[in-house]
Amino acid sequence: MTSPSAPQQAQCPVYRSLEAVGERWSLLIVRDAFDGLRRFGEFQRSLGLAKNILAARLKALVEAGVFDLCPASDGSAYKEYVLTAQGRALFPVVVALRQWGEQHLYQAGEAHSLLLDADARQPLAPLQVRSQQGRLVAPEDCVRTPAV
């Protein structure tokens, strides 16, 4: 996301994160990887995306350190896209997007998928922004400092 006139944006971690994973489809690819998909064809079938666009997104995600491109786990000639530790750390981002959508973008009774804790077979706890002391923190309780 290159801005013509705001170089200070690069000092904002939100901006830099969106530069890395904010392209259309990127976070859906990561979502699918959390669901266990690893191969180009699997992502392609899941997303119904043109191959050239999917290839470009995957390449960018490898370059951004989100995926490693690895030999297939079954010894076949396929390559697999495996989330790095950095990619796995996007889990709260994807869960936050899911929970916001569940809460605000579906009519009562409208069907949507669920992400369940496999042990308890229950939805996850809502993500909450808290202080280091454990207090719930609202946007107006925060201050953004310039780059340090």
Added chain:
Amino acid sequence: MTSPSAPQQAQCPVYRSLEAVGERWSLLIVRDAFDGLRRFGEFQRSLGLAKNILAARLKALVEAGVFDLCPASDGSAYKEYVLTAQGRALFPVVVALRQWGEQHLYQAGEAHSLLLDADARQPLAPLQVRSQQGRLVAPEDCVRTPAV
């Protein structure tokens, strides 16, 4: 984010959230609103964005229920973009993106802005995905069910 061949995507809350706020710049506008910006010119100066693109993004965010367009709080002729409750509920999404960026996209010593709890003047606690029982939950501890 319209997919040509995957209508079942609409049953995924992550997809639907990205349809609402996943356009380039949308979440940066929301970030700026969390920092207190309300007017078109304020967003424009912050983002350095072409006016027609900013206008289109703000219009889409109003239509998506993220902002209300309100008379100016100072009685002037300006309009102000005020986050709705639904828009404010994006706070965990923006904080999750920020924390991921802080953790993974800066070199040691590289400058970036900080979001501090105004009371304690400390960074916020890291967002963690937990079960309803409070257990830390990793992606592989979860199962995604079809739409219900």
